[in-house]
Amino acid sequence: MPELPEVETVRRGLTELVAGSQIRSVDVLYAKMVNLPKVAFEKALKNKTIEKIDRRGKYLLIRLSDDLTIVSHLRMEGKYDVEPEGAPIGKHTHVIFHLTDGRQLRYNDTRKFGRMNLVNTGEELSVAGLKTIGPEPTEQDLTVDYMETIFGKSKKMVKPFLLDQSKIAGLGNIYADEVLWLSKIHPEQPVNSISLAGIKRLRKNIIAEIQKAIAGHGTTVHSYSTASGEAGNFQNQLNVYGREGEPCLRCGTPIVKIKLAQRGTHFCPKCQVVHGVNND
DNA sequence: CCCGCGTCCTGCGGGC
DNA sequence: TGCCCGCAGGACGCGG
Incomplete structure (x- = not known):
């Protein structure tokens, strides 16, 4: 988990x-x-x-x-x-x-x-x-240059791409959905078609979201708790994950859940639309 | 090389 | 109620 x-x-x-x-x-x-x-x-x-x-x-x-x-x-x-x-x-x-x-x-x-x-x-x-693990999602390690390079080299959909630990270390299914929602990027968008502005936005959101989640002691689903018995509280700050059918917190459109690469994927069909190449 | 899929496991909740 | 099926925050290894 x-x-x-x-x-x-x-x-x-x-x-x-x-x-x-x-x-x-x-x-x-x-x-x-x-x-x-x-x-x-x-x-x-x-x-x-x-x-x-x-x-x-x-x-x-x-x-x-x-x-x-x-x-x-x-x-x-x-x-x-x-x-x-x-x-x-x-x-x-x-x-x-x-x-x-x-x-x-x-x-x-x-x-x-x-x-x-x-x-x-x-x-x-x-x-x-x-x-083969990729860089940590931090300001120092996850550089814009690196992101631009790896995004330019792949036609993969961005959601599965973010789950690939050899590209960026540490993101899983929840935070991948969250950072894409925050960045207004559709999960099926091919990575080599994301504009530089989109890549920068995504990078900033990845770094900030991971930091915020660490500060909140992580996300608790089921009855997960840490070794010290302390349950995380970041689940209260999730914007899309697990909110299928509920209104998007930005525009009110119901959140949609689809399956991508075998993983449940949540997004707002209005805020997160597939763009053409480099069209933000 | 890349990609998609099956696989490793158990428990839970929904639907019939 | 009971059963079956699909689903779950991950990632490896295989075959095409």
């Missing part, structure tokens, strides 16, 4: 809760969750200290002593919870880190889509998604 702002919120929560803690042992309850054979994964993590938690796009990089890093991707529904030793194990708990202070860090994931890759620090690029 989580997109960049939710993963960043998890990163901050984990930093508060477990940075500096030592792992006594690890239990892998669902072997496919980890890249190494279960026993090797468990053995390698024995007695390691969690030094800090970094993030790249939607990936958490859990830095451990002895130059080890767990590359953790939550995919749709992964979450970390800290529980006291002895708390009942939920049916969706797949990895348990026993800490030396008596607490446990538990990885829970209803759909089992999440993955943990244990690698040597510095060799994160051996993880498939990190090899």
